[in-house]
Amino acid sequence: MITFEQVSVQYTDAAAPALSGVDLTVPEGELCLLVGPSGSGKSTLLGTVSGLVPHFTGGTLHGRVTVGGRDTREHRPRELADLVGTVGQDPLAHFVTDTVEDELAYGMESLGLPADVMRRRVEETLDLLGLAELRDRSLTSLSGGQQQRVAIGSVLTVHPRVLVLDEPTSALDPGAAEEVLAVLQRLVHDLGTTVLMAEHRLERVVQYADQVLLLAPGAAPVLGEPAEVMAHSPVHPPVVGLGRLAGWRPLPLSVRDARRKAASLREKLDGHRPAAAPALAGDPIAVAERLAVRRGPVHALRGVDLALRPGEITALMGRNGAGKSTLLGSLVGLHAPASGNIRVNGRTPHRTRPAELIREVGLVPQDPRDLLYGESVVAECAAADADAGATPGTCRALVERLLPGIADTAHPRDLSEGQRLTLALAVVLTARPPLLLLDEPTRGLDYAAKARLVEILRGLAGEGHAVLLATHDVELAAELAHRTVILAEGEIVADGPTADVVVSSPAFAPQVAKVLAPGPWLTVHQVAEALAS
Ligand SMILES: Nc1ncnc2c1ncn2[C@@H]1O[C@H](COP(=O)(O)OP(=O)(O)OP(=O)(O)O)[C@@H](O)[C@H]1O
Ligand SMILES: Nc1ncnc2c1ncn2[C@@H]1O[C@H](COP(=O)(O)OP(=O)(O)OP(=O)(O)O)[C@@H](O)[C@H]1O
Structure with a gap:
């Protein structure tokens, strides 16, 4: 269905090609998962299929990509719209209408589908993606995950034969991610849709894949059976890490497969416990x-004590x-309370001058672009050093530590999603605020970058910084967070040590906890340590 013949892509001014030596076929009716470290060219490869590369991104495409027989270099994305549905990493940038319902109908309108068909498919999709209550809402008033659902819905309504999805679940809560993947699998199985999907959170997707395509810098692309590729892949989900550690063959790709093999590992771990988190003292920052906060007519936070x-x-x-982003926003003064109080180091955020507040609290927003104004990576870093009164070079060194190899002269706009987030993180970390807020900090980050982020945040906490991160990444929370707070419809419904809150939760438990339940284990790292002791 999708054929790559000796494909490579060279962006103008880039030292090396973003993609090279891709020569393979994705058959009709399969779900092909594209994996690889940040910046390895996943989005670029997807772009060659949807026609965005090179028509919209610039650069040069060598070789040939055909989809359903159409050469993507000779067809602009609009001429592929009946065949290929694309969901990019940044939904807001691609919306063409103003409201949820209009956006779901737009693709069908452009293809001239009959009104009754459009009506039916809009209704189906609203239900399928849990959007019915939001149908009249303006797209800009939606939360990040709600926007991502609309973006997915707007391509599903067209029933394209090929779906090209760039991290389609990155902003979705764990339950919604599972639902979306189940829908995709049904399209693949029942309708023969071909899906090509890039995703970093392999724990969410690898068990749905028919094939895995691995891109790694400096090596030829590898396409193969998921279990085979995972046995050697530098990026892999925790169940695979656990399987490699315990020597399970064949490697499990799902929690269910791993549970079936886990009996002897459970026995070995009997009598061990993970190291306990240190007790904390000190006044709250x-x-x-x-706290109650309203966003338009919506009661986004209610009675929050924290x-x-x-x-x-x-x-x-x-x-x-x-209400996660709303809570973070309230801590940096973006939203005034409707009632109740919020204070950061004794100050009321929305009444504090930004120049003063920045010394107390820093926020890495869900969309890192909101923070980046510079013309290049070095310019952005120099400005961050100056704003924070940090030694020149501080921010640049942080970028390098988080994700090595980003070019000084690159424009923040041209960075890959993971690279851009890294830059935004470094800009905020440069100021070393006593309270650090991160909204979904691992979107687009590969496991290695995530591990380095974990190390940096642990270091900051060790020095006495308080860190609050809003995340859908249950593996990150398990690895990093001392404490987990769960919000539901604006209210706190759980608050306690991470292990206590997540172990028995079907939605928020990490893979290792699910495999080794009822044991107290959350991460592969904890298990490895216990086995070595
Ligand atoms: N329009 C562009 N102009 C110049 N360079 C670009 C452009 N788009 C991407 N690049 C560069 O090409 C390389 C591959 O980027 P790409 O976005 O394909 O990676 P990725 O694997 O999708 O990364 P991530 O997982 O972080 O999204 C990166 O080094 C990036 O900086
Ligand atoms: N301007 C607005 N008008 C109406 N409702 C809004 C507006 N802004 C936000 N909301 C609503 O407020 C609620 C809380 O949004 P918030 O962004 O805090 O959620 P979130 O937990 O961060 O979600 P996500 O996980 O999807 O990022 C959502 O229902 C959202 O649709």
């Missing part, structure tokens, strides 16, 4: 009391639209 202490890393989880 931020406090919310009976205290954040120095040295503590807290994960904030909950369904899409639960």
Whole structure:
């Protein structure tokens, strides 16, 4: 269905090709998962299929990509729209209408589908993706995950034969991600749709894949059976890590497969316990009391009581639209309380001058572009050093530590998603604010970059910074957070040590906890340590 013949892509001014030596075929009716480290060319490869590369991105495409027999270099994306549905990493940038319902209908309108068909498919899709209540809402008023659902829905309504998805679940809560993947699998199995999907969170997707395409810098692309590719892949989900550690063959790709093999590992771990988190003392740096916040007509937060202490890393989880971003925004003064109180180091954020507040609290927003204004990576870093009064070079060194190899002269706009997030993280970390807020900090990050982020955040917590991260990444929360807070419809419904909150939760438990339940294990790292002791 999709054929690559000796494909390579060279962006103008780039030292090396973003993609090279791709020569393979994705058959009709299969779900092909594209994996590889940040910047390895996944989005670029997807772009060659949807026609965005090179028509919209610039650069030169060598070789040939055909989809359903059409050469993507000779057909602009619009001329492929009946065949290929594309969901990019940044939904907001691709929306063409103003409201949810219009956006779902737009693709069908452009193809001239009959009104009754359009009506039916819009209704089906609203239900399928849990969007019915939001149908009249303006797209800009939606939370990040709600926007991502609309973006997915708007391509599904067209019933394209090929779906090209760039991290389609990155902003979705764990339950929604599972639902979307189940829908995709049904399209593949029942309708013979071909799906090509890039995703970093392999724990969410690898068990649905028929084939895995691995891109790694400096090596030829590899296409193969998921279990075969995972046995050697530098990126792999925790169940595979656990399987490699325990020597399980064939390697399990799902929690279910791993549970079947886990009996002897459970026995070995009997009597061991993971190391306990250190007890924290000290006055809270931020406090919310009976905090209520409204966003338009929506009660986004209600009766929130929360205290954040120095040295503590807290994960904030909950369904899409639960109010996570609103809580982070309230801590940096973006939203005034409707009632109740919020204070950061004794100040009321929305009444504090930004120049003063920046010394107390820093936010890495869900869309890192909101933070980046520079013309190049070095310019951005120099500005961050100056704003924070940091030694020149501080920010640039942080970027290099998080994700090595980003070019000084690159424009932030041209960075890959993971590279851009890294830059935004470094800009905020440069100021070393006592309270650090991160909204979905691992979107687009590969496991290695995530591990380096974990190390840096642990270091900061060790020095007494308080960290609050809103995330859907249950593996990250398990690895990093001392404490987990769960929001539902604007209210806190759970708050406690991460292990206590997540182990028995079907939605928020990490893979290792699911495999080894009822044991207290959350990560492969903990298991490896226990086995070595
Ligand atoms: N329009 C562009 N102009 C110049 N360079 C680009 C452009 N788009 C991407 N690049 C560069 O090409 C390389 C591959 O980027 P790409 O976005 O394909 O990676 P990726 O594997 O999708 O990364 P991520 O997982 O972080 O999304 C990166 O080094 C990136 O900086
Ligand atoms: N301007 C607005 N008008 C109406 N409702 C809004 C507006 N802005 C946000 N909301 C709503 O407020 C609620 C909370 O949004 P918020 O962005 O805090 O959720 P979230 O938990 O961060 O979600 P996600 O996980 O999807 O990022 C959502 O239901 C959202 O649709």
